[in-house]
Amino acid sequence: MHRIEPRADCLSLPVLVIAGRRETTLPARPRKADAWKDAGQSRDEQFAAKRAALIRKAARAFSARGFYNTSLDDIAAELGVTKPALYYYVKNKEEILYACHLISNELGTQAMTFAESLPGCGLDRVVALARRYVELLTGEFGASAVLMEFDALQPENKKTIVAGRNRFDRRFRSLIAKGVEDGSIRKVDPKLTVFFFMGSVNWMTRWFRPDGTFNGQEMADRFADYLQESIKARSNQT
C-alpha cells in the first residue's frame, strides 16, 4: 500500500511524449507507455517515475485541451492503463491539477531566480527572465505548465498556488520597476506589462507544439525579443 500524502516532488525523469490529438473513440488499452515499462529501479523510484509521468501527461493534456476537456479515462488510456490505476498514484483529479500548478510555479521561480542573479540593467534581466521562462515551458516539461484553472483547486491549494503566482508577479514587476529606475526600460506600468506578457505565454501553451514551425528555443528568443522591444527605453522618447 502506497502513501498518498502530498508528494509533488516528482518533477523528475524526462519522458518522451508525442502530443496526442483527441480521439473520438478511446483506443482501448494501448501498449503501456514510457515510464510505465521502464524497469531497472527501486520500487520507490518506480513509483515516483510513474507518478511523474502521469502528472506530465496530464499537464500536457490540460494545457492543450483544458482541464475539463480531459477526463481521467483519457489520461489513463494515454498511459496504457485504466482509470483506477491512477488513483494508486494520486488522491483525485484535483491533486493532479495542483501538482501541475506546482510545476508551473516551480519553473517560474527557477527562471526568476536565474534572472535576478544576473548582473546588468533591469531590461536585461527582464528579458532574460522572459527567455528563460519560455525556454523552461517549452522544454523538457513540455508546453505543459501554465494552467488557468485556478477555480478547480481546493481552497487550501488554490491559496498556495495563487500566493506563488503573486510572488512571481511581484518579483517580475519589481524587476521592471528597477529597469524603469535605471533608465533601461521606458515608463511602463509594471503590473500591466506583466499581465500583457504573461497572457501571451499562457496562450502559447494552448497552441505550441515542439515540432511546429518554431522550436522551444526559438519561441523563447522571439517572445523575449517582443518583450524587449516593447518596453526598452529609447534615446529619443519618454
Next chain:
Amino acid sequence: MHRIEPRADCLSLPVLVIAGRRETTLPARPRKADAWKDAGQSRDEQFAAKRAALIRKAARAFSARGFYNTSLDDIAAELGVTKPALYYYVKNKEEILYACHLISNELGTQAMTFAESLPGCGLDRVVALARRYVELLTGEFGASAVLMEFDALQPENKKTIVAGRNRFDRRFRSLIAKGVEDGSIRKVDPKLTVFFFMGSVNWMTRWFRPDGTFNGQEMADRFADYLQESIKARSNQT
C-alpha cells in the same frame, strides 16, 4: 411558442451588468435583472432583448470563470430566473457558447474592417486594429467576447467559428506583412506576432474589470502601445 431556430442575430440592446463574483450558495431567485423587467416593447423585441441579455451575461461569466465553471443554473440565477426558462431562448448550452463566439468574431471583423479602411502605413493600421479591438472587447459588450472553448462547440459550429477566426488571423498577418514591406514594421514573423498579441488579449478577458485601475479605453491605448513598440521599425536596426 417561440421558434428556437438559429437566431444569433440578437447582438443588440446595451444592458448594464456588474460582473458578478462566484457564489458558493446559489442566491435563490434574486430580483429579476435588467432586460428581464424592461417593459415597453413588442413581444418580438422583448424576446430578442432577453435573449441578448442572456447571451451577454453568459459571455461575461464564460470569460471570467470559464465555460465549464459556469452552469446554466448560475446564469439563470444571475438573471433572476430558473434554468428551464433559458431553454425558451436557446436550444442548449452549446448554442450560447456559439452565440458568444459569433459576437467575438463579429467584433474582430468590425475592428479589422475599420483598420483596413485607414490610410497610412502598415504599422499605423496594425496599431489601429489593436486599439479598436481592445476597445470593443472592453466596451459595451464587456470583457465578454474572447472565448477559448472551441472544443465544446458542435463540429458544424466549430467549423464556422474557426473559419472566422482564421480569416481574422490572415487579415491581421497580412496587415503586418504589408507593414514589413513598406518599412514601417521591422522584420517579424506575422503569424507569431499575431499569436503573441492575441494571447495577451485573450488573457485580458480573464482579469479585466471595467472598474479596475484601467478602464477600457486605457487598456486599448496601452495594449496598442505595447504592440506598436514591439514591432515598429527603427532607423538603427534590422
Next chain:
DNA sequence: CCCGCTATTTACTTCAGAGTAAAAAGATTG
C-alpha cells in the same frame, strides 16, 4: 512453490449539471 506485498483491473456507486415534460402563472384580445 507458497506467502505477503505491490500494482492494476473489473465492476460498481455517486453526483452534478444538462436537458425535458407538464403544469402553472401572465398577457392579450375578442
Next chain:
DNA sequence: CAATCTTTTTACTCTGAAGTAAATAGCGGG
C-alpha cells in the same frame, strides 16, 4: 372574463465522468 397564446416554474430524467470496493494479477524473498 373566458379563450388562447406566451413565458416561467416545479419536478423530473439522463448521462458522463469522478471516485470506490473488492477481486486479481504480478513479483521478491524465504
